[in-house]
Amino acid sequence: MSNPYLPQKAELVEVIQETSSDLDIKTYRLKFLDGGKMDFMPGQFVELSIPGIGEAPFGFASSPLNREYVELSIKRVGLVTEALHSLKAGAKVWIRGPFGNTFPVKEMEGSKILIIAGGLGLAPLRPLILYMFDGQNRNKYGDIQMLLAARSTGDFIYRREFGEWERVKGTNIVYTIDRPEDGWNGKVGFPHILVSEMDIDTANTYAVLCGPPIMIKFVSNKLVGLGLPKEKILTTLEMRMTCGVGKCGKCNIGHQYVCIDGPVFNMAQLSEMPDEY
Amino acid sequence: MMAHAVVPKDRLREILGSLLGKYRLVAPVREGSTLVYKEVNNVDDVVLGDDIPYKSPKEFLFPQVEKIMTFSKDGELKPNEEAPETIIVGVKPCDLEALKVMTAVFTKGKYVDTYFERKLKNTLLIGLGCKSEKPGCFCAERGINREYSSACDIFLTDEGDSFTATVISDKGRDVLKDFDLERKDRQETDQNESSQAPVLDIDADENTLFNNTNWDGISEKCLGCGTCAFVCPTCHCFEFKDVVVKGEAIRYRCWDSCMYPKFTLHASGHNPRPSKKERYRQRVMHKYLYVKQNFGYVACTGCGRCIRSCPVGMNIKSVVSEIMEELK
Numbered sequence: 001m002s003n004p005y006l007p008q009k010a011e012l013v014e015v016i017q018e019t020s021s022d023l024d025i026k027t028y029r030l031k032f033l034d035g036g037k038m039d040f041m042p043g044q045f046v047e048l049s050i051p052g053i054g055e056a057p058f059g060f061a062s063s064p065l066n067r068e069y070v071e072l073s074i075k076r077v078g079l080v081t082e083a084l085h086s087l088k089a090g091a092k093v094w095i096r097g098p099f100g101n102t103f104p105v106k107e108m109e110g111s112k113i114l115i116i117a118g119g120l121g122l123a124p125l126r127p128l129i130l131y132m133f134d135g136q137n138r139n140k141y142g143d144i145q146m147l148l149a150a151r152s153t154g155d156f157i158y159r160r161e162f163g164e165w166e167r168v169k170g171t172n173i174v175y176t177i178d179r180p181e182d183g184w185n186g187k188v189g190f191p192h193i194l195v196s197e198m199d200i201d202t203a204n205t206y207a208v209l210c211g212p213p214i215m216i217k218f219v220s221n222k223l224v225g226l227g228l229p230k231e232k233i234l235t236t237l238e239m240r241m242t243c244g245v246g247k248c249g250k251c252n253i254g255h256q257y258v259c260i261d262g263p264v265f266n267m268a269q270l271s272e273m274p275d276e277y
Numbered sequence: 278m279m280a281h282a283v284v285p286k287d288r289l290r291e292i293l294g295s296l297l298g299k300y301r302l303v304a305p306v307r308e309g310s311t312l313v314y315k316e317v318n319n320v321d322d323v324v325l326g327d328d329i330p331y332k333s334p335k336e337f338l339f340p341q342v343e344k345i346m347t348f349s350k351d352g353e354l355k356p357n358e359e360a361p362e363t364i365i366v367g368v369k370p371c372d373l374e375a376l377k378v379m380t381a382v383f384t385k386g387k388y389v390d391t392y393f394e395r396k397l398k399n400t401l402l403i404g405l406g407c408k409s410e411k412p413g414c415f416c417a418e419r420g421i422n423r424e425y426s427s428a429c430d431i432f433l434t435d436e437g438d439s440f441t442a443t444v445i446s447d448k449g450r451d452v453l454k455d456f457d458l459e460r461k462d463r464q465e466t467d468q469n470e471s472s473q474a475p476v477l478d479i480d481a482d483e484n485t486l487f488n489n490t491n492w493d494g495i496s497e498k499c500l501g502c503g504t505c506a507f508v509c510p511t512c513h514c515f516e517f518k519d520v521v522v523k524g525e526a527i528r529y530r531c532w533d534s535c536m537y538p539k540f541t542l543h544a545s546g547h548n549p550r551p552s553k554k555e556r557y558r559q560r561v562m563h564k565y566l567y568v569k570q571n572f573g574y575v576a577c578t579g580c581g582r583c584i585r586s587c588p589v590g591m592n593i594k595s596v597v598s599e600i601m602e603e604l605k
Contacts, residue, residue: 055519
């Protein structure tokens with residue numbers, strides 16, 4: 001058996017500044033060195049190390065079909081991320097993974113898709129979005145609707161790609177911010193309110209949510225109210241996942257470990273788990 | 278096939294002495310008035326009596342602080358995978374039961390903790406039965422026979438001037454094969470693995486136990502010091518910590534405890550277990566329910582160490598009894 005705690009060396013080939021309001025989110029494009037690679041599926045995560053500082057878990061943010069590089073979108077919020085935000089292209093970091101389960105991309109085939117993301121919650125859904133957008137895969141899924149929310153216009157991540165996303169066949173994207181701004185022609189208001197205005201084929205839709213816990217809770221309750229089965233409302237959870245491999249004992253909710261049984265759960269599963277996340 | 282041998286106590290000391298050069302020998306020794314497992318260099322220090330050591334010997338398989346890898350100055354990664362050939366002698370049946378739990382957690386499932394696995398593979402376990410129950414002990418209520426366990430390579434039963442050595446594994450037979458020992462006939466029925474079904478056991482639905490138990494009241498006097506986790510033979514939670522020494526980054530793995538607020542704290546400031554109520558609930562439910570759901574073992578052996586060590590007299594045996602009473 002191989003040592004699950006040993007990371008691979010990777011180079012930061014590009015650092016992309018994401019937000020304009022706090023400048024606290026950056027997307028890191030990484031290439032593995034020494035012949036390393038990492039095949040993953042949407043929903044999975046890695047443990048990223050900066051030697052001497054520590055290690056922390058991050059969800060993949062790039063397409064799993066991209067074999068050239070992987071991307072992680074990271075907010076400056078703790079020890080490791082603070083150190084990471086001071087790194088420039090060319091710096092070396094260490095990564096191990098992929099860990100965790102995946103969005104059920106096979107089961108979702110044939111269904112319409114509703115993506116609802118708040119702020120940085122869009123990052124772990126981007127691998128799924130880009131996977132479904134891929135030419136080989138697009139026809140396997142029905143219409144893709146998205147409700148993308150941010151506090152302000154400056155807080156949308158991946159804004160540079162939205163135009164391209166909108167042009168993908170059978171795709172409709174609604175944008176919303178918390179408060180009105182001059183020149184804004186999207187929606188204003190919270191996703192759980194706006195979701196009622198959307199045309200959702202409840203008999204044939206998978207909803208995928210990620211964002212602040214309060215948003216996930218309100219939106220999923222609204223979707224259940226509209227008649228979407230709990231099994232078809234998916235989300236991905238965060239926990240203090242130190243080891244990523246079900247040993248360190250930090251990320252359990254009841255007997256389930258977010259690092260190996262998750263991070264992707266559906267609302268039917270979550271409603272049966274103790275409320276401790 | 279299990280074999281039994283008579284080993285006079287002086288002879289056992291000689292045998293251990295002759296194995297000293299070849300193996301790291303870990304045994305109970307006195308430190309002041311406290312009995313602890315330590316690496317010994319002189320077999321005269323080994324104490325194979327009825328007393329139960331202050332902590333279990335888990336730290337020789339899962340050290341409290343373990344250097345797991347080094348990131349060198351020139352950007353190379355060097356894992357520290359050393360696992361010396363070790364004999365641990367005098368391991369009590371409760372602690373052998375605890376090692377079953379540790380082994381399941383670290384080696385079962387999709388991933389194997391290679392640090393634990395390698396140390397376990399290179400360790401020979403010599404068990405030792407207990408004659409009497411000590412204050413705080415409740416192994417019998419947990420269905421563990423304090424006199425015998427087969428979860429080791431060789432098991433010793435104190436017969437006064439000699440030990441009866443039950444040779445259980447091939448590894449145990451091999452280590453003793455060069456010593457000319459007197460074989461002994463013994464009824465296998467003398468040695469039952471388990472004396473009885475556990476009477477202290479929680480049979481409840483996860484959500485019922487989580488929501489319908491008076492965790493506030495139960496945890497009221499807990500100080501959150503974490504001593505219980507540090508003396509527990511089955512606690513296995515950990516955190517990584519990097520330390521920079523002369524330009525090299527050394528990654529350590531350190532014991533952690535669910536009793537501490539930072540154990541589950543997110544970088545965002547969110548904490549899923551913000552108070553001792555949630556943290557103590559996790560301790561009890563992890564031991565008595567979650568490990569059983571995931572691996573089939575209750576992660577409490579009744580060794581009594583947390584009860585003997587708690588500064589405010591928290592008692593997991595009475596807590597579990599109280600919960601069982603409430604669930605009736």
